[in-house]
Amino acid sequence: MISNAPVNVQTFVNEQPFGRFQWLVFFMCFVIVLLDGFDTAAIGFIAPSLQSEWHLVKANLAPVLSAALFGLACGALAAGPLSDRFGRRLLLTASVILFGVACVGSAFASTLGMLTVSRFVTGLGLGAAMPNAVTLMGEFCPDRRRATIINLMFCGFPLGAAFGGFLAAWMIPQFGWRSVLLFGGVTPLLLAVVLVAKMPESVRFMVANGKPRQQIQKALARISPAAFNSERFVLTENAPSTGAKGVGVVLSKQYIFGSAMLWTAYFMGLVIFYASINWMPVLLKDAALSPRSATLISALFPLGGVGAVLSGVLMDRWNANKVIAVCYVLTAASVYAIGQSVGNVGSLVLCVLLAGILMNTAQSSMPALAAAFYPTAGRGTGVAWMLGIGRFGGIAGSFLVAELTRRHYAFSEIFQAIAIAGVIAGAALIFKHFATPNAVSSRADIQPIEH
Template sequence: MEETRTVDVQTLINEHRFSRFQWLVFAMCFVIVLMDGFDTAAIGFIAPSLLSEWNIGKAALAPVLSAALFGLACGALLSGPLSDRCGRRVVLTLSVMLFGASCFASAFARDLGELTALRFVTGVGLGAAMPNAVTLMSEFSPDGRRATIVNLMFCGFPLGAAFGGFLAAWMIPHFGWRSVLLLGGAVPLLLAVVLVFRLPESIRYMVAKGTPAGKIRQVLMRISPDARFAHAFVMQESVKHATGEGGLRIVLSRPFILGSVMLWVCYFMGLVIFYGLVNWMPVLLKDAGLTPQRAALVAALFPLGGAGTVLCGLLMDRFNPNRVVAAAYAFGAVAVYAVGQAMGNIGLLMCAVFIAGVLVNTAQASMPALAAAFYPTAGRGTGVAWMLGVGRFGGIAGSFLVAELSRQQVGLPGIFTVVAIAGAVSCVALLIKQATGSTETAADVADGESLAH
């Protein structure tokens, strides 16, 4: 082997097995996403206790329940450009510190106003952490397994939410509702200490920013000892962009604007379905004649359906990812429509709800990997974060949509038909993105550019 040579960093990552160092990065990102899911769902677990302890009505909970959603959107929209300017590592570490500290402080809230403000700040941290974890993990993954690895990491979110539910059911009777928030804050704060000392900066980001070769070599050698012979590093981008551009300038530039808008529309509509059904399905099923216990049981099948995420990642790595996710949305829309037609047959209803959950949750959880593959390194942080940020407003819209349809006394089949249309729109958006040729492969770029020496 030559004593000095130039190394293409992505080629080196592609050609070596997934190292213990990369698994360490995966583990740290997975725990971040796990706690993101726990803290996002925490307010729902403690809501009944708030009603009784503070003697408030359900309507008074609306601001505190929605505060985190608005915070999530703000955090994502702000953190993306910061990530592309300052680096994945620093933004991710600070965001974990922020949502950990604010969740911990929430346990000492004296009234609903304080809790609402702290939940908003918690949401900002959560909204900043998720896209940066996705971006960092995607940039440490080989091309042929990127979607699978990112989707596997994303499974931490529903696991965190589900684990939080079981834990809260045990903790609240023994230690009170504040203990859930104390745990939800203490774990991220401890994790942030680990991130300060162990979390590396993205290699692709360092190459794109012209970081000295010695720093890049130090990180890359933990993946492959061969990197010690390198004196310069280059990187093949899957799509070309103007040198020096970054963040929003890339996301909104002419080659990317249509694809960006289609990703936003798709994720927005997916969350219209998710939040519209998660928040309202128990009520709708109860109004349709099911007992409260049976309505809750059937509705719980919907968020449990995220099991297909890893399989979808495998398919995305093997076939055209836009078409794979579009197909999941299309079949998901059919399944949501079928839920509205299955009333009166409890067996068929449970099957329809579970299948709808599998398809919709799988498609939605696969979107961050799709966005990460679409943008170049200089704009990836902003691209992923803005898709997630804009999409959060779909969650708010979904809840209001179903509430308004119920107020207008639209029948159950009609409500599920309207919600299913959102899935069809998501499918069409991805097909438009694909048809306009807004994705290229690394082979489409003729040559790499030396970005670090």
């Protein structure tokens, strides 16, 4: 029987079990994030081979190590407002194709300049893909499990980075460093075929933008056939509405301070992540470890990201700002410990793994925090701008270590400097909590769509 009573799409999602269709969306988004982690970290793992083959000093590596990060920032900053205007699905599919093609191109680079340009274009695609995957997944999640599901999905990033290290340790001696980039480019192109065929548009986006009822109904029916019994769909927000869209939401009076604190925390987290993932293989090699041992130990750092699942459960039950802040502060302590452990391989392995668990748990939890903070009209931009502005932290981290090595800082002193970023990130989230404690639940804004 067809009902004319309005159906709140988020309530509809909340009342259904997390079913096969949503797991399909999860799988596609997880693979995108996995490939992002693999491709972003790949350049760090091939850096020692690149340095040897092209006779480069360490300082020469900074531009190529940072090129993708500039692209990541630019891609995210541009893609967020576009996704809030044109939809998550279009931007997501196009960005996966772009970073796949560019990564294949980087495998055939013959000069440092060509490789740098290719890595920048790869970063543009990666930067656009990540926030759209997070936003789309978040908008298909029930409220009670959103942080857990997004954090589980975001585990793909550190797992992809760790897989890149183990794969590089095997592939480079067998096939050369170019094979790693070729693998990282062909795989997303295959995934793009699946996205075109199976990836849906966000139901929340369609309702908020007045898309035809039939499109909304068809998408919801993939969650439950009960959607066919409704003629009208509305959207309820659990975050304050500003009446604006995209950038206007993120920079509004209600959200600007929280936005700034999210940017600061994510920026500082990526200072730690990229300073470690890009330079740890080189620094450990210089500290008298074999190239293979340096690569394998470095690969333990991103592997620790599986701790984000537990963080997601805690975020769904307690204050998410405080949960992540504690992880950042503990990260600072463990990163400091890495610098004190270089003379003892066993202690070094333990410290790198512990730092990786804490660092990646905190960093992987940030997109879920941002997705919950913003309303649908600005969620794409809010998540994307946090990721995009934060990417400059990755650039800063890469150049920080390059400058410290140029000034002949010791191994322990480099990691002392990196650890400071964790303290700043934790403090930013505490400031956000106390400044905007009720931002996510102050009032509801219902947008009815009549058909």
